[in-house]
Amino acid sequence: MVAHLLTNACLLGWALYLVVRLVWKSSPLPPGPPGWPLIGNLLDVRTLADAPYKMLGAMSSPIITLRALGARYIILDSSKVAEDLLEKQSPITSNRPHFTLGGELVGYNKATGFLQYGDTHRKHRKLFNQHIGIKRSLVVFYPTVEAEAKQFVCNLLKNPDDLNVHCRRTAARCVFRISHGYSVKHDGDLFQEMSNRALHIVFTASATGFLVDLLPILQYLPEWFPGCGFHKDTKRWRKIVDDAVNIPHEFVLEQLAKGDAEPSFTSRLLQQGLTPEDEEILKWASFMMHLGASDTMPSMLLAFFRAMTMYPEVQKKAQAEVDSIVGDDRLPTMEDRDALPYVNAICMEILRWNVVLPISGHVSTKDIHYEGYLIPKGSFLLPNIWFILSNPETYQDPERFDPERFLGEHQQPDPREACFGWGRRACPGARLAESMLFIYVATALATLNVSRYVENGVECVLTYEFEEGLLRRIKPFKCRITPRSKGDLLEG
Numbered sequence: 001m002v003a004h005l006l007t008n009a010c011l012l013g014w015a016l017y018l019v020v021r022l023v024w025k026s027s028p029l030p031p032g033p034p035g036w037p038l039i040g041n042l043l044d045v046r047t048l049a050d051a052p053y054k055m056l057g058a059m060s061s062p063i064i065t066l067r068a069l070g071a072r073y074i075i076l077d078s079s080k081v082a083e084d085l086l087e088k089q090s091p092i093t094s095n096r097p098h099f100t101l102g103g104e105l106v107g108y109n110k111a112t113g114f115l116q117y118g119d120t121h122r123k124h125r126k127l128f129n130q131h132i133g134i135k136r137s138l139v140v141f142y143p144t145v146e147a148e149a150k151q152f153v154c155n156l157l158k159n160p161d162d163l164n165v166h167c168r169r170t171a172a173r174c175v176f177r178i179s180h181g182y183s184v185k186h187d188g189d190l191f192q193e194m195s196n197r198a199l200h201i202v203f204t205a206s207a208t209g210f211l212v213d214l215l216p217i218l219q220y221l222p223e224w225f226p227g228c229g230f231h232k233d234t235k236r237w238r239k240i241v242d243d244a245v246n247i248p249h250e251f252v253l254e255q256l257a258k259g260d261a262e263p264s265f266t267s268r269l270l271q272q273g274l275t276p277e278d279e280e281i282l283k284w285a286s287f288m289m290h291l292g293a294s295d296t297m298p299s300m301l302l303a304f305f306r307a308m309t310m311y312p313e314v315q316k317k318a319q320a321e322v323d324s325i326v327g328d329d330r331l332p333t334m335e336d337r338d339a340l341p342y343v344n345a346i347c348m349e350i351l352r353w354n355v356v357l358p359i360s361g362h363v364s365t366k367d368i369h370y371e372g373y374l375i376p377k378g379s380f381l382l383p384n385i386w387f388i389l390s391n392p393e394t395y396q397d398p399e400r401f402d403p404e405r406f407l408g409e410h411q412q413p414d415p416r417e418a419c420f421g422w423g424r425r426a427c428p429g430a431r432l433a434e435s436m437l438f439i440y441v442a443t444a445l446a447t448l449n450v451s452r453y454v455e456n457g458v459e460c461v462l463t464y465e466f467e468e469g470l471l472r473r474i475k476p477f478k479c480r481i482t483p484r485s486k487g488d489l490l491e492g
């Protein structure tokens, strides 16, 4: 009798389980554009990789599915959806796509941004949070940022036509001092060259690694096998990346041994005493700071110069604010930040107007049931940062550079809640990036005038234009840079 009851209960339980699974699994995927036979939405995925902003917001749903080659790409087209999935469900939406060539073979899978979600990633984040994520520890680096901003405007005034080069160089210099306490000496500096080459490899490897990512078995086949020529490059690339990670780290160890180390992210952590495993984590986290900053920071500075050229009235208003608070006998510092709301609004508008990383990539590690849709385990979750920050329903006249949108009574949403991403993969360099942006912008406003470039007696008019690509870089442009009366403060 008891056995009979037990059998019935088991059968009933099993039937209930099947029904629940069926209902759960039968939820549809979020909607998406129709695909082609065999290739599905492969062409849309290609557009997504080449010029994400071209196809974004094309559908009325804030969550869209593209399907290609057996993979699902779920595009998150609103802040709410991104927050619901990446922030509120972060334990199961914080993984990264797996890269065989760039990741495993070249070694980038040890860098924060590429790590699979888990204990090692959590340790990386802890280092960032403790040392550049909170104001108390970040203040140590303010004097460095202020000194580098001053050096930047000096160099720019000597050679104003090289704006692009100066923006790249100053971002690299500033971050090297913060990460390793190393001062880049000159063009072609060994450390800087190593870092540039290693950073370049991550893009080349992800472009050429497509086939190996699709067919990981290729990594085990010999170099002479058709399609396996990548092995030759891989060994060379791995050495370049290893050097860029290890050599600056060894430099800090030497400086510490001599008692001569400039305070830096690396030196401060090494002084605490680390296990070999944690030291390895530190090396990659420090290296990752360069990758995090290398395209974003120069692009933010260029956007500032472009905006000042296009909107002279914004520049005038900001200069008046800086002059009234800072006076004319010193340069701005981080201490002035709270007293300069208009300058802060310019920085926020740069972050909204100039979205360098239009899209980021997470992977779900469990099935997710959201708003009646099923997002299966292993889907790519792609928050559409560019669209969120350019949606005309949120930001009126989005192509216009308008700091006023963040001031007064009816403020538009703060772009910092989207431009740095959401959840456990959100940018750990956000506070540092914001501080750098503020100091560079305030220092430039205090010391320079930016205006339209004049060629053959004709003023060059700039418009809102960016280059296509996975990173949305500002198109090269010319502007006129001249000193303000505070130019004498730059001496010495």
Ligand code: HEM
Residues within 6 Å of the ligand: 112, 113, 114, 125, 288, 289, 290, 291, 292, 293, 296, 297, 300, 356, 357, 360, 361, 362, 419, 420, 421, 422, 424, 425, 426, 427, 428, 429, 430, 432, 433, 434
């Ligand atoms: C204005 C400049 C910057 C912007 C707009 C920016 C934006 C972003 C975005 C959108 C992500 C991806 C978030 C996600 O996947 O959800 C990211 C990741 C990251 N950023 Fe930044 N970033 C900036 C500057 C920096 C700087 C200066 C650093 C240096 C510390 C940095 C370090 C990183 C790292 C390490 C990651 C990977 C985080 C992880 O995977 O856990 N970023 N950033």
